[in-house]
Amino acid sequence: GPAAPSGPGGDVPRDVPGGAPGPARGLVLVGEPEVGRYAVxxxxxxxxxxxxxxxxxxxxxxxxxxxxxxxxxxxxxxxxxxxxxxxxxxxxxxxxxxxxxxxxxxxxxxxxxxxxxxxxxxxxxxxxxxxxxxxxxxxxxxxxxxxxxxxxxxxxxxxxxxxxxxxxxxxxxxxxxxxxxxxxxxxxxxxxxxxxxxxxxxxxxxxxxxxxxxxxxxxxxxxxREHTLALALQRSLLPRGLPEQGAVEVAHHYQPAESEVGGDWFDVIPLSGTRVALLVGDVVGHGLHAAATMGRLRIAARNFAELELAPDELLTHLDNLLVRLDREEEDADATGSTGIVGATCLYAVYDPTSQVCT
The missing domain is CATH 3.30.450.40 (GAF domain)
Structure with missing residues (x-):
């Protein structure tokens, strides 16, 4: 392009009328052919x-x-x-x-x-x-x-x-x-x-x-793989069939989450005197760990129920068990995992003689 006027700093010679060289400022870019295309x-x-x-x-x-x-x-x-x-x-x-x-x-x-x-x-x-x-x-x-x-x-x-x-x-x-x-x-x-x-x-x-x-x-x-294993484990831990009892007519349906498998469970437990215990619970979290914890809590709940414990006493024992499991998880896990966060549980005992549900 046309040469820039002369000025302070960076002056270079340029042609002027009459053939005498003069100062000019300019920019020269030197590079390999098609370097711009490679850069783009x-x-x-x-x-x-x-x-x-x-x-x-x-x-x-x-x-x-x-x-x-x-x-x-x-x-x-x-x-x-x-x-x-x-x-x-x-x-x-x-x-x-x-x-x-x-x-x-x-x-x-x-x-x-x-x-x-x-x-x-x-x-x-x-x-x-x-x-x-x-x-x-x-x-x-x-x-x-x-x-x-x-x-x-x-x-x-x-x-x-x-x-x-x-x-x-x-x-x-x-x-x-x-x-x-x-x-x-x-x-x-x-x-x-x-x-x-x-x-x-x-x-x-x-x-x-x-x-x-x-x-x-x-x-x-x-x-x-983990989702498939957790779902299989969870289904294997749920009741295969309902026990015989005459207190209530029971219907149930289990629909697992589409994206996550958790620790949901339910149970029907016959008690003495024609009474029946009904239980629904959910372990906080998802995956194999939650499903395995659910199985441990379900077994414990059945054992406590067969001891004829009142609902508040049964839930107190379950709560204590969960605290111990949580502490064991923290002691065994060196990665700093928070272990089991908790679980929710509803436990009811129905007596058909008095028609009272506790």
Missing amino acids: AARRRLELLAEASTRIGTTLDVSRTAWELAETAVPRLADYVTVDLPGAVLRGEESADPQADLHRTVVHGIRDDCPFYPVGHQVRLDPGTPHMRCLEGEPAVLETDLQATTPAWMLPGLEHARGILAHRVHSMICVPLLARGVLLGIAAFYRSQDPAPFGDDDSRLARELAARAALCIDNARRYT
Whole structure:
């Protein structure tokens, strides 16, 4: 541009009429060709990683977390994303043989008619495929020219004839989903609309996204496993059937929470003189710990009831028991856990002779 007028500080020579040099102030930027484009691309990758930290792992649902990975990557990194998880992982378990149990869990892309087998399809792998190479330990597999160098059988889960030709899928990154040393599945990123193939920077970005998603999937898997175990434990501790008694007609229904399993319980206990005790309780908290504590309190309550204790005396004994359990938990737990917070309980004794409920 035109030279700036001369002034104090930073003056440099410039041409003036007549050919004599004069002072001028200016700015010169020197750098590699296309350095600006590289800087913009790097900034966009950082922005995508920052967004992934908030978008991936918003729930404790394995499938939903896998979908969040795909929705984050499309279209800013890839045009299509597929995620294959073993059935055991979807159930909250570790898979002993992921290769034999892979199921298509996510298919997401820029078009609704994705060139991939649908969700639920069992993915079968052959030796040498990118997916198999990831299962065998490679951190990522980058294929930059699928149409020219990769035979159809190399891409499991892709409907090759119409997929590669009609949708112009030309490059792919395949990444294992690894968390805490456990292989949880495979994520594959495909490009078709952008004519530029994936590069090494894209591969590193895909690996970082997959690592974030794998950790969240593992958290969701562990939660699913604990939720299933807690629900099974809680149901096993509830009454299998109602005892015979003639004082009252009893009807009951138990509906566990959709997201959390707690320490709810009920009981019907026949007493002497045709009396009957009715009990409903709830341990504060959720999960296996609350369900196990519920079982201990239910057994204690039955034992106290069979001693013909009055309701206020029975609840006093239960309260003392809970305080002892809480103290034992604190003594045994070196992590500083608060142990059992408490429980609520309603205990009633009905006497059909006097028709009095205490």
